[in-house]
Amino acid sequence: MMNNNKIADFSRIAILIAGFSLVAVLFTPIWRIELTAPQYPEGLTLLIHAHKLSGSVDIINGLNHYIGMKTLHADDFVEFKVLSGIILFFAGLFILSAILASRKLMFTLFGLFVTFGLLAMADFWRWEYDYGHNLDPNAAIIVPGMAYQPPLIGFKQLLNFGAYSVPDTGGWIFIGAGLVLLFCVFLEWKHGKVEFKKSSALKLSVIILAATLFSSCSTEPVPIRIGKDNCDFCKMTISDHRFGAEIVTTKSKNYKFDDEHCIIQFLKEGTIEPDDIARVYVVDFSSPNSLIDSKKAFFLQSPDFKSPMNGNIAAFSQEDSLQKALPKFYGNVISWEDMQK
DSSP: OOOTTBOOHHHHHHHHHHHHHHHGGGGSOSEEEEEEETTEEEEEEEEEOSSOEEESHHHHHHHHHHHTOOOOOGGGOTHHHHHHHHHHHHHHHHHHHHHHTBHHHHHHHHHHHHHHHHHHHHHHHHHHHHHHHOOOTTOSOOOTTOOOOOOSSEEEEETTEEEEEEEOHHHHHHHHHHHHHHHHHHHHHHSTTOOOOHHHHHHHHHHHHHHHHSOOOOOOOOOOOTTTOBOTTTOOBOOOTTSOEEEEETTOOEEEESSHHHHHHHHHHTSSOGGGEEEEEEEBTTSTTOEEEGGGOEEEEOTTSOOTTSOOEEEESSHHHHHHHTTTSOOEEEOHHHHTO
16 A cells, blocks of 8 residues: 555656656747638748747738737737746646655645646637737728637637637647646546556556647547538638538648539649648538548539539438439549549
């Protein structure tokens, strides 16, 4: 049996590794905001570090000037003066908790870490709100009632710009360290009197760290909202639930299309590098609103479909469904590879 006030060796190892990983946050971007628009197909990126801003800062500031938004300068953020110290404080507290193996110190660390995370996100939202709402009334371009607050996390359309906000490398490390700590707290609370075997602890710690620190973003599609979402190629409102497609990037960014013609042309233009595409989904004609992997779909091209942009290609999840549609929509069976030629 182990001392009730001491944490298991497994928890010590996991927390120690998490503590050292936090030091890397000082040298990597914590958050990123990406902006895409027709005139900037390559995209603009704002990278937020612990002590500075980087990326397309000058270009973004130039655009902000026209619509009355504040220009971005690192000196204007008090957070940059203290964030590095806070990160080092938590890294040290993680390491100290592992060295002392104190259950009480670990629980205290968990409370402080969660509190800081919530306060940091609240402060980030407050900055985004002020950034997007406090506009210069004498700006060259004024859209009545329009605000330009970026999303806290995820995607948001701002006029002709798509804004995508997500943690970057440092942010994922910080989140990963928090998840490792949460897991250790749970295990210590549930199995406080059980001593883990060292071999099992090491294996489990590797699994946890791999799952939290190095996991990739989700590649699942999001629902296409008929009558609300716009096609990312032709910019028309998606109106027919029988047709459509969606690209999900390796960073979980979603591009939606109202017709197979649009997604094929979008891919041919090379707006997204092939290596950055995680999955391509298409709407199942026989089961509207369902999205299926394009590599597993069966396609039928027929002028009788009369799809929104005259691509006239429908996708089916089952070959039997395609065959049943042939008598009504006579045409040619076509593969996903052939469509891209």
